[in-house]
Amino acid sequence: MATTENGPGALEPRPAPPKEQRFSLNAIQELEEIASHYPERKAACLPALWIAQREYGGYLTPAAIQEVADRLGMSYAEVEGVATFYTMYNLRPRGRHHLEVCTCLTCAVMGAYDVVHELERALGIEVGGTTRDGEFTLSEVECLDYCGAATVVQVGDRYFTHVTADNVLNLIEELRQSEEYTPVKLADAIVKLHLPGSSQTGGGSRTGEQIRNNELY
Amino acid sequence: MGIRNLLFEHRDVENIQDIAVYEKHGGYRGLKKAVKMERSAVIEEIKTSGLRGRGGAGFPTGIKWSGIPQNDDKPHYIICNADEGEPGTYKDRELMLKLPHLLVEGMIIAGYALRGTAGYIYIRGEYVEPAWQVRKAIDQAYRAGYLGKNILGVKGFNFDLYIHMGAGSYECGEESALMSSLMGERGQPRLKFPHAPYPTVEGVWKSPTLINNVETFCAAAKILDMGGAEYARLGTERSKGTKIFSVSGHVARPANYEVEMGTPLMELIEAAGGVVGGALKAVIPGGSSVQIVRAEDCPRVNLDYESCQQNGTLLGSGGFMVFNDRTDIVLLMKRTAEFYMHESCGKCTPCREGTRWIYKILDRITSGGGQPGDVELLLDICSQIDGRSYCGLGDAAAWPIVGAIKAFREEFDYWIAHKRSPVGPGHVPPTPEVVNPLLTLVPA
Amino acid sequence: MSQFRLTQTPPSLNPPSDRMVRVKINGIEVEVPNGENIIESAKRVGVDIPYFCYHPRLSRGEAANCRMCLVDVYMPRKNPDGTETLAKMPKPQTACTLPAAQGMVIETESEQVVRDRKGILEFLLINHPLDCPICDRGGECPLQNNTIFYGPPTSRYIEEKRHFPKAYPLSEYVVFDRERCIHCARCTRFADDISGDAQLAFLKRGADMEVGTFAQTAYRSKFSGNVIELCPVGALLSRTYRFKARPWDLHTQKSICSRCSNGCNVKFDYRLEQLLRVNARVNEEVNEEWTCDRGKFGHDYVSAPDRLKTPLLKRDGEFVPISWTEALDRIVEQLRQAGSNVGGIGGQRCTNEDNFVFQKLFREVLGSNHIDSRLGRYQGPVNRPLFERFGYHGMGNRIADLENMKTLFVFGSELVDEQPIIFLRVRKAWRFKGASVVNAVTRVEEETTKVADFAEVNLIYRPGTEMALLLALAHVILHEKLLPKNASTSALAQRVGDWTPARAAAETGVAAEDIVRAAHLLVNGPMAILVGRAITEHPEFEALVEVLGDLVVATGNQGNLNIPGTECNTQGAMDMGVLPDVGPGYRPIDPPGMNTHRMLEAAASGQLPVLWIVGAKLVENYHDADLARRALENCPFVIVNELRLTETARMADLVLPAASVAEKDGTYTSCERRVQRIHKAFDISPDIKPDWLIFTEVAAMLGGTPYFSPRDILRDIAATVPMYAGISFRSLGDAGIRWEYPAGDA
């Protein structure tokens, strides 16, 4: 018989997970600013999950989903449905660097699987796994749409291009030394992208309103 | 015909992402012209240009714009589809990265012409770098008074532009799924005409909504600048203007190339430096969703909507993939099938079940378990998906398989008969089935 | 407050249109409302279009995903010369969402359509476990049915199927077999559209997509049982019915739910004298096709092993079984001794027939007016608060009318618990018809389903401050002059005094601006008020009802004040005159007898020699439990008609085993005064008797005229009770009859 988390023997549903409130004041302000962009609060669900992914350390726990749902007035199941639909929301912890190798058509033709196999060999993990030291998680992803620069590897908020089986180890070394390109940084970058003025002032809940009224400049 | 840098005119100008540089090179001229015109005249200009949507379907943009009601008091939303996800396509990426102001200008023009309340640029979550350029462009445009209240001194022309980042789903490029995603739901498509009103009448939040591709908006900005009639002089009878092709695969210089519509396909390969690593075997001209073209058919194909269609393929989104003769078409199709299986939203039966079935059969064939009759079965499954699914993804999953079987039937038969690749060890090695353990929530 | 749904774009059910259009379906021309679903249009001409995901009561938002209903469609197209030609739409279309339009031509049996259906069924079955022999749904499964009629004879699928653990528990009542799910989204749409808890949702995507609850927690809906019936395959199953029977072995009897006053129409499915499951029957006026979990799973008492099966007499503190002959002899002997000094309490859960004979025994045979069915706090003159002013008891509105209100004011009610089906109507009014809801409660519970989730204003007040809140609402309405000039506001004006929102805010704890907002909604008519237990159990019940009455009068909503009862026949027991001050049909009785409370007091002080309690859990539920206990202790002879040995029954001297709803014929009258028929399904034991039979046998032994059947009794009721004139088993039919007060009676 197939086993999953609720394998045979698990005869009752799980108890409700404990609630948490991890959104910082700043995060709440960001959420409110973003929510003001739409006529309905619910529309801020995707950005709110990005904020949660950042605030909860790079992945979404059940508590993170509850917090988003409570802040947006949605049901928990609905938010979980959203979070599990999109592949960029992490539902379990990722390594400090999440290597997402594009193996879609052109990249595959240009040798992406060689890159994957080389990574598996070098890191000692399989696709979907995380190294023991928590440094790297390796995933295959669908087209990252920079096919002209195959093979493309996304790490955090950055695309690394023209990766080959030969040069991928250099990339690994580089990343080991780097504090950049972490899942949290990715989430943070995406949150910032939603915030008016963030390219100049760092954004914030008041600036959005002022910018729209042409008051700030 | 041939390379014609229209949108890309200033692509290589240093710091063209900066508003001052952009303005020096004629930026926001189109917008300034537009706001002096009647709103209907702006739409008329787009109609005159003959511009067709660059997102894939090629729907006439002018007709779409005139579908937005003129005299209602609902809010109007202008949405840019920057969820570029079609394998082989990266033109929107470069447009946003290099020419973000062109996009912003195009959207403001649409906002003016269609009495837009707010605009949303839906950018795929992976595109952080391009999105950052758009962010900067928007912030600069606010500062320069191109966005906000009473834009360019036009009383009552208020328009806000927001960025909305996706989170990893190809399906969200489909316009009704994009609307779901924008409204905070799972990226599943919504009912379409005739089952529901057109988005231009009832789109997001039950309000009139315009959705166009990045390239379409960029072209609109250019059209306002140069004049619709001038734009219409480029291209063919029914495919006007220029189109950006993202060339990738076995060519010497893979990159985005903007060509005049109607340019012979072979000319584009030439422009990209020709085929490398072997002789030309096949081309997929419009992204993974369209049918593959054999090398011997390529000289007959011109890069415009009609010629592509006559030759059994589609112009699509312009993801131009070139394959040399070392490419195993069956493995390529297996990988294509895997893409659609992974990206199917799961809403409707044919697509959810069919894409997985196709993948499983191709996986079996390429693992040496092919059986006589598998090809017919594949064709049959494809015909059961094509046109029966909720949105275009189902069609898009079926077309390439059918196209590949039509063009390279002998390779499928070879695999089934000999249990190995007809081109020697393929460049796409077989992979185990992907069970993504990362897709479930950690239980509490 | 956990799961608040603050905003949403309400989906539209297909709105009915006045304009008719002509469409042609398989060559048959038919006129249908513009925009009607083609599935429905096809039904009109007897053409069957198979479907799974379509459901007329669920919004179309997520629908059209099973693709089973694909049909060929031709649209008329105007030629430049003015003539019309038919153009085939390039793709087949889903009939379930296709709106009928003038001149449309539909083909449902073309070669292509037949092939498409085979294709869809093949897809649905490739991952289906095909375990029909051990599936509860087998025999009544739409997937089986459609496969027989439209499916391919064989499967071409030789790959590995999807695997999940079987019978995954979703809740106390529902198990889920994910392998069988066909992803039709009926259950998820139900959770969103109807019950409103949105606890079921699709998780993941593509071929991995599955239905689930949040983080595998329990599915805590008050209406979870409905998804079992909605699921078109055997994916969602009842935990209580699973593996108990095959559907073709079940017998079915129509009935009415006995668990609250809403009167849901249900079917009892039983086998070998065991009630195995309760399913909904469609009644558009009442429950549409829904049930609540209390109704669906709460009839386990009927076949409970501890049902009483023989009369029990207490001897030396111990119950001993006795024969009916002996029991009846005892009763007659005691009643003879007591004369007219006997009391009767109960009847809210008995049929009208039981109640009629009950009061007749007391009034006509024993000569006692000490009879009351009321157990609540208010036991004053029954006609006073509502009837004397407005001419009705209980609910002024039909349940079905509630969905047409612009504003609904829910006052002092945990509506979903007290009146589950009314709750669903209120939610429907909000979700599908745009009504606004004002909710006044003492506290909002951490519940999944509640009015507070969708109410536009929630007034959460301190217990006991109902009057202040009400007067402040009236104050705003009067002082902001929200009503038209000719509104009759004088009665209200006299009362409000200086209950300004600010003052009421201090008193009630509700923010003043919320009171103002609520008041502005209340004048947006038509408005109906639903009153709950916090009001009916309020010490100032009468005064509150008077002010509420003034409010409906002032706002021009006469007849829209609703005080629904609580038990399945609360209304009927009153109609039948199980009341101290009125007889059948509310005919005044002079002098009135003692009410429940006075009877209990009399019994407690040893002044009532015989007390007969009929299906009333006094010790358990009476607000003065101590008094109830003392009364039962000190009354020399207590008779209790019961199904099981309840605590009250335990204190009796004689316990009589009574028939349950499944074991007798008769009628119930629901809170909206709908008289509905229950049918006897089976006998559990020959020694169990329906209450009316017990009463009539005693009456006969004391010289009264006996009744021979419930039909016989109803005939007498129809002749005696003016409101029931003309009602008979036959005239009630399946939908029941809502009795109206004769015009001019007010």
Ligand SMILES: Cc1cc2nc3c(=O)[nH]c(=O)nc-3n(C[C@H](O)[C@H](O)[C@H](O)COP(=O)(O)O)c2cc1C
């Ligand atoms: C499965 C699917 C994916 C799509 N992905 C994209 C996309 O990534 N970007 C895009 O612009 N259009 C995409 N489209 C096309 C859009 O639905 C829509 O036609 C387009 O955004 C309209 O803009 P246009 O008229 O400017 O082309 C996709 C369509 C389908 C069916």
Ligand code: SF4
């Ligand atoms: S569980 Fe049943 S109702 Fe729910 S989606 Fe699956 S098949 Fe449909």
Ligand code: FES
């Ligand atoms: S019934 Fe029409 S698609 Fe399911």
